[in-house]
Amino acid sequence: MSAPILQVAHLTKRFGNLIALNDVSLEIREGELFSIIGPNGAGKSTLFFNIIGLQKPDAGQILFRGMDITGKPPHKICDLGITCTFQVPRAFASMTIEEAIRVGAYKRYGERDVARKVDEVIALCDLEEHRRQRCCDIGLSLLRRVELARALATEPMLLLLDEAGAGLNPTELTELMTVLRRLNEEQHITLCIVEHVMQMVMGLCQRILVLDYGEVIAEGSPQEISTNPRVIEAYLGKGAVC
Amino acid sequence: MTDTLIQNLLNGALTGCIYALIALGLSLIFGVMNVVNFAHGDLVMVSMYLTFWIGLGTGIDAAITPLLTFPLLFLIGLLVYYAIIDRTLRQRYVTQIAVTVGLMTFLRALAQLIWKAQPRALPYSLIQGSIQIGSYTILASRLVSAAVSVLVIFGISLFLSRTWAGRAIRAASDDLDAASLHGVDFRQTYALAFGLGSALTAIAGGLLMTFQQVDPTMGVRFGLLSWCVLAMAGLGSIPGLLISGVIVGAAEAMGMSLWDPRARSLVIYLLFILVLWLRPRGLFGRK
Amino acid sequence: MRSGNSLPRSLLIALLVLAALLPLVARSNQYALVLFTTVLLYGVLATAWNIIGGLAGQLDLAAGAYLGLGAFTVGTLLIRWNISPWLGMILGGLIAVGFALLIGYPLFRFGIREVWYALSSSALVEVLRVAFLIWNQVGGPMERYLPYHEWSLYHLRFATYMPFYYIMLGMLVLALVVNHRVRHSRLGYYLMALGENEDAAEVLGVNTQACKLQALALYAFLVGTAGGVYACMYGFIHPNFFSGPLSTEVAILGIVGGMGITYGPVMAAILLVSTREFLRANLGGQLESFYLVVYSVVLILIALFRPQGIATFVRGAYDRLLSRMVKE
Known part of the structure; x- marks a missing residue:
């Protein structure tokens, strides 16, 4: 198994009384196609902004290839890759x-x-x-x-994509997935795809992390995720409300 | 020494209520449509001149002229909105600023053209006399002006929360897309907010004329002063606006009495920069 | 707007020769010389502004602050210690830079953007004006006159405005070259990017704060040195040099000239400042400030109906003219 490229440990972010991220931990390995999914308002974008440095976490640590990058400005994080x-x-x-x-x-x-x-x-x-x-x-x-x-x-060594598939039609989506796969294989760029729609990442990613209400509720391969009862509940529960 | 200081602070705090009223107009315009109106202070100046004109020509007292100038300034606001501002909404904010700076120059030059450069004041006021509290004297006109300002400010906040038009304005300032979904015509709402924001300067102008003189360049001071109040208050807090107005008025008075009469604007600007540095979101604001 | 913004070299040289010959036409007409020099001065200021305003998108309204600092540095050094304005200009530019960084650092550090940057920079001008009015050792309410010299290159004092015209022309060329260089360098691309979207620029590795400070420093230096020439040309210094109207006008010239277009602000300065002076000369007599009423209406109309700037308009006209000439 390859070495971890990004480690997030016990990350917490609050906006006033709202806890957007609660004790989130994850690990992305080098060369991996990783994905973070979750229903609307699950804290995906907040996690994303905290990793790239546009927001600063209230607690927790982010390590990039063993180096602490918590709270660093985005341009420094970009320097690192x-x-x-x-x-x-x-x-x-x-x-x-x-x-x-x-x-x-x-x-x-x-x-x-x-x-x-x-x-x-x-x-x-x-x-x-x-x-x-x-x-x-x-x-x-x-x-x-x-x-x-x-x-x-x-x-970059690690590229984060925030809902890169939103608003694209099926043909464009397939094109995008091909491009991403090629980048991963030929350029050896580690990809972390933050997505709302599960279908897009199922066929593409090796490991998926599911967030709901700011907490990690599941992590695993696409098969494990698609059969995980908590994930189904999180998504269906939302569907029922709509 | 302390006596005069406290006396000045009292006067300043009372004038500060009028500043809050001016800033309320600005916050309607800035908060609702995000338009930076550099000419707002100059509208106060124009209102003061109109008050002076009406007072001189007809003998109507400065404290009453807002009844006439309020609708007039409302119309001027609508005119400015539809003729100029509406065309800049979809453009970069620098274009908006270029346009309102042009408007500012226009109003100032026009005032200079009509009323010449020397300061003007009305020789009398309906509100006479003064009130004695301990060893401090307060001009009745200042006190009444402050009271009227506070009343108008709360009146406007009631209008914003209780009437359909007011709620439309607030909805537009919260989320334009959602508001248009609920049938709020944004152009009408914008025009209303701009007209109302401008009309509030009519009241402020009338009140100021009961105890102050006016000259064509004083718009700059009112402009930055009201931005200072707004920066301190943040958007959306009516009591915050009032408190900030009082603080700015008191600070101005303190600068004048402790340092140098010419330092009045200096103090405001320093305060403004300080607030921006330390509390970029304002002391009371929600945005 | 921003691409294809360089003019053909032949046209540039022709314009420069024309500008160099202009005083010979004006001869001893001092009024015309002052007018031309004033146009050039505004050209320099607006071109400098283009770096921070046009490229980096920061609506700076503090040109008067840096102009005044440069003027007071030159004036004070010359009056007190007989130090040549040539040295004074450099020092004045540096003092302006120092001041700009002192103010700019906290502003950019706390992420003060857009409107609030514009307002706080315009407040700065007034703060300095009042401060210099009160500070009697250097400023004070009276004009302080520079020593009179019929013709002294060392003191940069002349009985005619002719030399100032050429000095200002030189400064304009300098400002344009700096602008052009910046525009086509890493800094220029970074400034344009952050002017469009700061967060996006940041994640692409742009240190937005440092870039903005660099732009601010370049701008302040150019304006500060121009302020030194300004003091020598008028022969006195006064706190009113910290002028709010001048500051806003510089920004307006930069905006209506065409944001980020190297030659836009100069075109705007030539068109608008000469229009203003023409109006002042022809309408000013009977009705004081009537010219300003007309001028501001012209400004509003240009901003409303030519939002991409005069430069794109002029450029289009030039291209049409050229293609017609080629056809014939």
Whole structure:
């Protein structure tokens, strides 16, 4: 079994009286396709924001390859090799796709080599024909691809994706899954996919962690998760309310 | 020494109630539609001049003119909203600021054009005399102004919580998407909020004219002053607004009496920066 | 808006030659020279603003603060110790930078953004103005005059405005070069990114706070040095140099010129400042401040109907003209 790349221990986050995360622990191993799922309001996004450093936890510890990164600012965490894409794409609206990717590419490359890295990522993400389009002029599915591309340009070891599949149609979804699988196999990037919809991660991920009301209720392989009574209850319970 | 200080603090705190009233108008506009109105302070200045004009021309007292200027400023607010603000809602906030700064320059230059640069004041007021508390004298006009401000502030908060129009304004400030789902026409609501926010400066302008003079450049002071009150109060707390207004008014008076008469604005600005640094969300706010 | 923002080199050189020849046309017409120099000054200020405002998206309204600090540094050094404004300008720029960092650090540290940044920076100008009014050793309510010299390069004092025109032109070129360099460097990309979305920039490894401080420092330095020239040109220093209206006008020029477009603010300065001065000269006589009423209406109209900025408009007109000439 490979070494852990990310360890989260006893993470707790409160907003006023609301406990968004309660004593959450998890471990992601190097080269793994990991997923965090849970119904709406389960604390997935909060966990995600705490790992990448946009929010600071009230208690607990986050280790990246053995190094304590708890409470560090996001750009330092990115230096170390973790980055993410957002649930609602946060586009650099007035920049072209090429320029947006360049922002990420500057992380590991100086002025001399940055253009080469941009070309490489554009080729990898199949964005050549769009490279001069402006981010405010493109649709959601392309926007998600740009988000992924600019994140890849920073050459992360661990990439977190927050609901990357939301709003995509089935064809686009299959495409995305192929891209993610390829990234994992060819670029050896560890992926952590935060998802609301179970179907997307079932076929893709090796291990799944389920959150509900800020607590870990299950962890295991897709088969184990899909038959776990607590998970079914969490999802069906929500379904019954709707 | 302490006597004059306390005297000044009392005066400042009373004027602060009017500041809270001005800031309430600003918070309606900023809180509801997130529009940064740089011209708000200059609307106070315009209201003061209108009060002065009406007072001079017809002899109507400054304390009563808000009855006339309130609807007038409401109309001006609607006009500004539909002619200018409405077109900038979908643009970057810098465009909004450019437009309201343009409006600010316009109002100031217009006031200078019509009323010239020298300060003006009304020679009389209906509210005469003063009240003696211990060794401290309080001008009746200040006291009445403060009382009216407090009443209007609570009146507006009742309007916001009890009437359909008021609730529409509050709904729009909480969550525009949800509000439009429930049949709130956001443009009408915005126009209403902008008109009401502007109209409140009419009351403040009238009250201020009962004991102050007006000049075309004083809009800057009211503008930053009301932003200071708003920054301190945060959005959505009516008592917080009142307390912040009183604090700002008292701080201003203290700066004037302890340091230098010219330091009045300095104290407010320092207070403003301090609040932003220490409590970016305000002392009482929910957002 | 931001891509394709560089002008053809031939046009740039032609414009520069034209600008260099302009005083020869104006000859001894001092009014025209002051007007041209003022336009250039606003060009410098707005171009500098473009770094923090246009690229980084921080609506800074404190240009007057840095201008005043530069002017007072130069003036005080010259009056008290006869130190050359050339040195004073550099020092003034550095003092402006120091002050900007002192103020900027806590503001950015506490994540003060957008409106609140704009307001607190504009408050800064007024704080300094009043502080210098009260501080009698350096400021005070009276003008402090710089020593008179018919023609002294050391003292940067001349009986004609001609040299100031060229100095200001040089500063404008400097400001444009800095702007252009920044725009096409790592810092420029980082600033544009954080101007659009700070969180997204952060997770891509952009130290947003440090980048904003760098932009602020560049801007303050350029404005501070321009302030030094400003003091020498007018021959006195006064706390009113910490001017709120000037600060907002600089930001407005940057906005209506076209956010982040290198040449936008200069175009806006040329068009708007000369319009304003034209109105002042032609309408100011009978009706004081009438020109400001007209000017502000022009401003509002441009902001409403040309939100992408004058630069894109001018650029479009230039392209059309060029294609028509090629056709013929």
